[in-house]
Amino acid sequence: MSKILMKGNEAIGEGAVRAGCRYFFGYPITPQSELTHFLAKRLPEVGGLYMQAESEVASINMVYGASCAGARVMTSSSGPGISLMQEGLSYLAGAELPSVVVNLMRGGPGLGNIAPSQADYFQATKGGGHGDYHLIVLAPNSVQELLDMTQTAFDLADKYRNPVMIMADGVMGQMMEPVELADQLEIKQVAKPWATTGTDYHEGRNLINSCYVIPEQMEDLNNRLEKKYADITRNEQQCEGYLLEDAEIVLVAFGMASRICRAVVEKARAGGIPAGLIRPITLWPFPMEFVSKVADKAKIFLAVELNMGQMMEDVKLAASGRAPVYHYGRLGGMIPDVREVLREVEKLYRGGVGQ
């Protein structure tokens, strides 16, 4: 199996095609426009449909329609466009429609800029749309993972009948890295007897809806969703640890920040500081169990994010007061460099733990 050089945006598109996604509805926005370009060319090659909708609101509702019909379907955007999609995401969650939404985050709030950011963590993991619901949120940190996790996202979406978000900062869409493409395409399509494919294909009438006028019936759905979210939380937490065995100061970072922190941990260790790294792969469900176990031994946590401290709150919940949780972040599309994070690690470590 040979490696090819691929751009992140293309890897997401190829991952979707390899997962059997044949429908894409989207609207271009930097830094994810190359993904829409790629799929506009690639989907017709495999008999699929690419459609540029008139807006993000239209795209997400087209996703709703295609998912109702049982298709593997995807849309993508960046911050401002994802905000426009929130109503649709709530409807998808309420109607339990499997779908994949990609957010390549950029600097905000507002129109912001096109530089990389991780400031949409709250929006993705704590709601964003209205009502009690959760998206499954995946945070790849390399071009290879953008490809692999896009495929995983479709499987998870079908398994739980739930929208899945792939969240990465904008630079990941544009960076290039070697990627291994499996020779054999394995598509795990599941039966969707609930889909509205017409009475030729299923017994009686299938109805997909998120409107429950009678509160008792609404609560039934809410209870079912709550149980599903509990299952997902139990089964799907994913996390990676690096040099945690004897780590006293533990960095926690996802996506691109985790790559920077890996270098920080190596440099800190070279300077005699026992540092380690936790890298959440699923942001929802957050890897509470993993972080909690580490909190039994670690003396300090440092969450490093391209935001003001959003995932940090989940780290605090997981640590439950057993170890202090600090935050280091750069904002507005700025990227922390290894040296500045290392200085922060040194400051915290020398300031207490290492005495």
Place this chain on the structure above:
Amino acid sequence: MLEAIYLAGHGGQGTLSTGQLLALAAVKEGKCVSYVPHYGVEKRGGVSNCGVTVSDRQVSSPFVTEPTVLVAMNSLSLERYENAVVPGGLIITNSSLVEAKVSRTDVKAVPIRANDEAEALGDPLVANNIILGAVLELTGVVSIKTVEESLKEVLPPRHHHKIPVNLKALERGAQLAREYINPTGE
């Protein structure tokens, strides 16, 4: 082996294509590679930089903030990034456009008149590969042979007739770098 190469210039100078060409060649040689572009919103003339990290091991941070090699295609790039280069690193300037000298004394500085040399080869568009030739010569990060194979992939077939002049540019750049480092040829 770890080379963190930062190529900096303005739109149209070929910094991004040079970075991609180098990254592809490194993949072909089985190395670990990350390529991260950085450009402005301008259609033309804005900042156009990229970082290429080539290593034997998994690349942790793909951002080139402490380059081992800086290529400054214009004056602004030298001004901005000269101080970021690691001690003992290499700075190659496109001295057709960069008049200033490298002020650091703890790095190796190599000026290459890339635009003039490209004109002399009959194609001003190959200035970037004159510089790349010098990078390859001075770092050995990948071989010219692999870059030649990569050119066939990155250039669309309608531009394949340009491969010979690009190869000449790579070789000329390598030669200029050799002569600069070792002027007497000993």
